[in-house]
Amino acid sequence: MHSNSNSPTPDTVFLEACDIYFQHCHNKPYGFFNAELFQQKAAKNQVPLHLRLALIATATRYSSCSQWRERKQSTIDGYARCSWELIVMSQNGLDDTDDVTVIQALALLAVIDATAGRRRGAWVKIGMAVRISQDLQLMLEPSANFSSLERAERRNLFWSLYLLDRFVCCSFQRPPAIKDSDCLLTLPTDRNSGKRESKMTLKSLLDEKNRDTSLRPGMFGISIALVSVLGRTIKCVMNTENDQEKPWHSDSEYRRIHSDLEYLKELAVNNSPVLAAPGQARPQDEMQDRDRERIAHMVLSHTLYHLSHCILSHPYLLSLKIQSLSSSDMPSPWLEETRSACLVHAGSLITVLVEAKAAGYMPVPSVYSYCILVASTIHALYLHSDDVVISHSSAEYLKTSLEYLSEISELWTNAQMMANALKSFALQCTRYSALLLRSHPLLDELTHTESAVLRSVLDYWAMMDPHNPVFEIAQKGGADGLLDLPDIGFGPGYLTPPTPCAAEGITLGVEMSQCGAAGLGELGQQKNGNSVDPDILIQWPVSIMSPMASEDGRSPRWDWDSELSAMND
Structure with missing residues (x-):
């Protein structure tokens, strides 16, 4: 922070970062702070200072200031x-006080490390934050000795760490x-929602x-419950051997997971705030912070609902789940319907x-890149359907996803990595589809490299x-029987693909049955026309930086203030 006299002072930088x-970021979805108490x-x-620096580091990502761009x-x-x-070096950094600022700083730093590819550093920081929170007994109801603001902050901090x-x-x-x-404290509630919300664990x-x-646990609480079910989903289909x-x-x-979802x-539908249709959102100055936060949790909850279903029934993971089971009593339509x-x-x-x-309603958590990736791998497998x-x-969904990942890649390094992985x-899915989308999947015919790729694109940590492995194969131009990538382009009409069968506004439920998803049957059994050549994707323009160029045509920009109010133009 040592600079010439024309540079902003440390206090100015910190206050701008707070704004x-x-x-x-606040409550989108992580509520590491109570805004009033922090102010x-x-x-x-x-x-x-350790928290000031961590907050500045976090806020810098969203700043449009030229000196940081x-x-x-x-x-x-x-x-x-x-x-x-x-x-780690300060005498008071890891002391035995009730101060939660170290947990807050560690959580912010963990997100920074994880999204920059420093996985071990992120894992260590999350582990430290969890252990300190347990040492302070944040998983229990806060003591009455704390003020109401402090109790609210400690509650939201723990549940954000849980997320x-x-x-x-x-x-x-x-x-x-x-x-x-171990989570015995009640879920967070939104006192400003205009509705009486239920306090429950x-x-x-x-x-x-x-x-x-008819319960009103609040959108934050519902998000936490869905994350809990997501964790059970991961364990059920990804971490249960034999x-x-x-x-x-x-x-x-x-x-049971399906029923919970x-x-x-x-x-979530009953608790969701009323949304505007795309292009008709309220002016930014009329949308209160609490409205944006509740909408952020609404988007998160519906995203987690669909993500859990995608993982629960992903063709590869489902094949792993049933490969060692006797299918003699499997209902004949079950696999196809799933x-x-x-x-x-x-x-x-x-x-x-x-x-x-x-x-x-800008969805900014980096985990959304992973959510998009998982969903897109499913569509990649169906590129080769004869329907x-x-x-x-x-x-169309694939190209829409790649466009989304490209646009947020300036914010998150891992979004660019996932776009390239997708x-x-x-481009490798012809063989995957032929082996997985069958009445009896042929997992044994997958090579070690092919299995590694299939696991990697579904593994947030790997991505x-x-x-x-996905990037290593791409760099080698194919391995273990995978084909080299052909050099085939596609027309400009593919650059702005529509989202098929999208309802007006944000589609919260399952609204796409009319798209022909039902009754897919075994791959290769339907002959309704020429399918899309998946090789068109090789020329899809996923750039290192956001494609939104500045007016002078030089440096890319991500002007959050403009983005958030763009619907008013």
Whole structure:
């Protein structure tokens, strides 16, 4: 922060960072702070330096200031490194006080590390934050000795840490640090929602015996419940080796998860705020911060609902789930219907995020890149369907997803990595589709490399690694029987693909049955026309930076203030 006299002072930089952070990040979805309490501490200069630096590092990503635009990542890393050094080197950094600022700083730094590909650093910081939160007993109801603002902050901080912990564990063999059974405090509520919300624990909200769709747990609480079910989904289909439970049985964990998702979806619909249609959102100055935050959690909850379904019934993961089971009692239409529903959820997930962005409700969490990737791998598998409707629909969804990832890649390094992984994966899908989309999937015919690729594109942790198998194969031009990538282009009409069968506004439920997803049958059995050639994707323009060039045509820009109010133009 040492600079010439014309540069902003450290206090000016911090206060500007606070404005940016609370506008673009707070409760979207992580509520690491209580805004009122934080403002009080900032006014009294009571925010410790390690947290000030971590917050500046986080806010820099969203800043449109010219002095940061060209060296944004190096600025982020510089502030983050100083914050981390203060925490581990300071005498008071890891003391035994009730101060939660170290947890807040560690959570912010973990997101920075994870999205920059520094996975080990992120894992360590999340682990430290969880352990310190447990040491401070944040998983229990806050003591009455704290003020009401402090109690609200500690509650939201713990549950935000819970979200972060579950997100980074969307992976094979990477168990979360926080157990559901240890979470005994009530879920956060939105006191400014205009509705009386119910105080309840995670356990009581998910209790099968006491379900009530008229409950008002609030959008934040519903998001937490859906993340809990997502964690169970990951364990059920990605981290249960040699499990002999048959997913089509009514008492299986697979069916219980499905039931929980449908219940939580109904709660989410009943609790959701009223949205404007794309291009008709209220002016930014009329949209209060609490409205944006509730909408952010609404978008998150519906995204998590579709993501859980996509993982639960992904053709590859479903094949893994049933490969060692006797299918003699499997209902004949079960596998086909499950795959059909999975394709519908994949399209709905993409629609939710793309339409939320188009309506001005900017979805910014980096985990959305992973959500888009998972959904898009499903559509990549159906590029080769002989049903022309399915093939064309999947191609459009793929290009829409690549456009979305390209646009947010200036914000998140891992979005660019996932865009490139998706392109590479889509170009290898002829063989995957032929082996997986059958009445009896042929997993044994997959090579070691092919299996590694299929696992990697569904593994959030792997997709944070710039050296994961998908990129290695792309660099080698094919391996273990994978074909070299052909050099085939496509016309300009593909650059702005429509989203097929999208309802007006943000599509929250499953609204795409008319797209031909039902009754897919075994791949290759339908002959309704010429399918889309997936090789068109090789020329899809996924740039290193956002394609939104500045007016002078030089440096790319991500002007958040303009983006958020673009619908008023």
